[in-house]
Amino acid sequence: MSTETDRIELLRFTTAGSVDDGKSTLIGRLLHDSKSIFEDQWESLQRSADLAGGAEVNLANLTDGLRSEREQGITIDVAYRYFASPRRKFIIADTPGHVQYTRNMVTGASTANMALVLIDARNGVVEQSKRHAYISSLLGIPHMVVCINKMDLVDYSEERFREIREHFHSFIPRLDIRDITFIPISALKGDNVVESSKEMPWYHGPTLLGHLEDVYIASDWNLKDFRMPVQYVVRPLRDEYHDFRGFAGQINGGVAKKGMEVAVLPSGKRSRIKSIHFHEETFGEAFAPQSVVIQLEDDIDISRGDILVSPDNLPYTTQDHDANICWMHEEPLALGRKYLIKHGPNLTKVMFREVVNTIDVETLEEQDFNKGMGLNDIGRVKFKTMVPLVYDAYKKNRNFGNFIIIDEATNATVAAGMLRSPEKPAPVPEHRDYEI
């Protein structure tokens, strides 16, 4: 293949905004100006413009906007959309911004490299902008871009732009955001979306697409602490691979190197990496988030759910946990009831002991008087699992500190969570088998 495609990376971002902020128009604009729209789609847009008697094609109709979804009774959900520029491919997780869709925002945020917060320049920072920023920070999205839209309706005013930016900055200290960029745009007219605006000579930063293409994402993965949960054991049962016993999994963090010492948790047994395979190739090293097959030098009993880690840098292994969760189901959390928790390949029973606090997503204040967790609530909980979990704090590794909660009776996914460091990190015992 050409070297062109060899270098193209993929960026995933999430969008949220209040109804009418211009989210659908912006997405339509990105798809249109990056030429990701095909002729038949364009024709059907024109047809509906003619029907509506409007002269101009409404870009917002390229996606089912939240309004039309509501009217048609379509399920409000996360919609995934795809487009490409010559330099990158993009996946948009398009989520509604209203408080009743917090769980959708959390879902869209879980896999995003970047959060795109949309603000109507006339209205400035509203409660929903804060909520989206808060959820992005809670879910550990590394990059944020704040698009101040409808600049055409405020005379492309630099002053208005600065005012909104300052207001937004005033509550950032309460959040955990590493990288934030502000861009003044008009989704409708196209200013600073793909093409630089002629109306805003005072703005010297990148266009939105330029920024999406340039933001550095390779370090979004934790590349320090090697962790690989064993997903599947590969045993070929063929003569030519008689002794082959490979541990298949997706590396959740760090780099695996041939010859490197690893600990197998929770048993604590140690070995060295004999070989790293992917299909017909073998590699000297592999890194997060690659899916690979690893063979070890020693014949240790390993099955799905065991975790390979670097031994000089161990994760926690505990039964008592402290985490932030988002409740995603109509039926509220019941303390003392048994649920299932899925953490990587592991599925075990769990019981919630305490709701420490919930977050008022309007003010971002913690409240410890409301001890319940219902649909769309975000809060901090303590719980105990039937067997120990091996994990890092979510802040340290998004892909090793995350979990979902499943209702045992209905199999519904009822919550998603992010583990915090345990109060007293328990040291990992060597060579001890846990009773299950």
Place this chain on the structure above:
Amino acid sequence: MKSYKQTHLQYLETESIHVMREVAAQFERPCLMFSGGKDSVVMLRLAEKAFYPARIPFPLLNVDTGHNFPELNNFRDKRAEELGAKLIVRTVEDAIEKGIAVPVKGELSRNRLQIPTLLAAIEEFEFDAALGGARRDEEKARAKERFFSMRDEFGQWDPKNQRPELWNLYNGRVTPGQHMRVFPLSNWTEMDIWEYIGQEKLELPSIYYSHERQVVRRGGQWLPVNDLQPPKENEEVQTLNVRVRTIGDIMTTGCFESDATDIHDIIAEVSAARVTERGGRADDKVSETSMEDRKKEGYF
């Protein structure tokens, strides 16, 4: 300092392989839907890579509508044999005979009849998961589809009752009677598929490449002429150099005039293409919501 970067194709490949391994681990009797079409060719490659050097740990399932392109069926059988995979074929013809599928008078395409045939096969083999090659970029109705998509006893998809999917954590729990459709290619676009086929040098059924074929102009597209579909009286049969971009029922799959003879030509053509992939399938044109309707009933 080395840079540890994945290209977009490596990222997508990694994600799909993770999903396939989850299926192998979480389900007792999964199967992989294999038609021989370009998406299922990519699926097969990913399954091969996910478990290598072991064999693919699930059988391949194909519903033969009797309206399949013969080139496709030959290719399907050949690939299964090369990989030493078990191939199960169930035919719509047979399902009609058994009364499982009931044709309506005047119905040309067999897309609808595929549904009961597929569900009967899933029941027959007690499959609890069926891996399919559908992508979210194919259709608006699919933009919200999950990787793990629950189906009830009637194979129905309930858009209001889908589980939230976060990170790479997939909840594959089903109760008896239910099954899961799993779509590892959810995040791939048509272009990604072609690029991957190029990168991996994957063999495709010959009809994807330019070939000479007898066609008639009908409903704004070139339809292949064959025994099932003779030309109508006023129609002029032409012999053109054509290829297909997506393959469905032979009665409704439109052909494009094209001189693309290899994957690089195709990629160039797709980059310049001005019609979406499904634009060439008459079955989708019936109504804007036709895909959504068929999906609810258990079609992919």
